[in-house]
Each structure stands twice: as structure tokens, then as C-alpha cells.
Amino acid sequence: MSSDFATNRFYKIEDLIELVKEKKGRDAIYMIYVPVDTDDLQSGMDVYVGDVPSFDDDDNEVFPESVIALGLERGYMQEHFEDVVDVAYKQKPTASTEEVIRCLNHYAQHDSFLDLH
Incomplete structure (x- = not known):
């Protein structure tokens, strides 16, 4: 990995x-995109780190062309992803990536942090 x-x-x-x-x-300013109809993040899955959406004159979200062409949808806003990862490792410095993925999925479903203690 680079x-x-x-x-x-x-x-x-x-x-x-x-x-x-x-x-x-x-x-950087970015959004994390996932394949359409992805319910949960899974170990080994590919996610796309792309430009943030813009908005049209009617205040509708407009996804970047690359995201549309790849058939992706919004997964995580940068700050939420970073916050969940930071909190997980602050709570448990030895957390596995599987535990962090579980924290990310919990946050996406409940809008709250999973306690790893």
C-alpha cells in the first residue's frame, strides 16, 4: 500500500x-463512495475517495461525473469517517480493522459511536 x-x-x-x-x-476535502445498495462496509471491499458533491440551482446534490460513471453512491462524509476512526483508536489503540469497520457500520446505522471498551 502506498x-x-x-x-x-x-x-x-x-x-x-x-x-x-x-x-x-x-x-484534503473528499467524500467516501461505495457501490450502490451497499448496506454495510465489509473487510476487503473497495471504496472510492472522491470529490464532494456540488449543488444545482434547486439545491439538489449533484455527484461528480466519476462517481456516477462508476455506479457509486454516498458512503461517508470525510469528517464522520475520520471521527469514527479516531474515536475507535482512542478507545482501543489495538483495535483491529474489523473492529473499526464494525464501528463505522454502527455509526452509519445509529449516528452514534460504538463503545470498544
């Missing part, structure tokens, strides 16, 4: 978690 963070590319979810854990890409 230790460099870049937008508009795919990452294995585990690699993205590791980059976020290492505070990479914090100055």
Missing part, C-alpha cells in the same frame, strides 16, 4: 482506515 493519500481513487477499506489512523489526507 503511504500517500490521494483523492479520486479506490482504496481497500483497510488501507483507507490505516491512512486515516495515520492522519493522512486531513487537509
Whole structure:
């Protein structure tokens, strides 16, 4: 895995978690996209780190062309993803990526942090 963070590319979810854990890409502005109809993040899945949506004159969200062409949908806002990863490793510095994925899925469903203690 490259230790460099870049937008508009795919990452294995585990690699993205590791980059976020290492505070990479914090100055970038991005959204994480997943395949359409993805209910939960899974180990080994590819996620796309892309540009954030824009808005049209009627205040409707307009996804970047690359996201539409790839058949993806919104997965996580950058700040939510980073917050969940940060909280998980603060609670349990030895957390596995599977535990962090469980935390991310919990947050997506309940809008609250999963306690790893």
C-alpha cells in the first residue's frame, strides 16, 4: 500500500482506515463512495475517495461525473469517517480493522459511536 493519500481513487477499506489512523489526507476535502445498495462496509471491499458533491440551482446534490460513471453512491462524509476512526483508536489503540469497520457500520446505522471498551 502506498503511504500517500490521494483523492479520486479506490482504496481497500483497510488501507483507507490505516491512512486515516495515520492522519493522512486531513487537509484534503473528499467524500467516501461505495457501490450502490451497499448496506454495510465489509473487510476487503473497495471504496472510492472522491470529490464532494456540488449543488444545482434547486439545491439538489449533484455527484461528480466519476462517481456516477462508476455506479457509486454516498458512503461517508470525510469528517464522520475520520471521527469514527479516531474515536475507535482512542478507545482501543489495538483495535483491529474489523473492529473499526464494525464501528463505522454502527455509526452509519445509529449516528452514534460504538463503545470498544
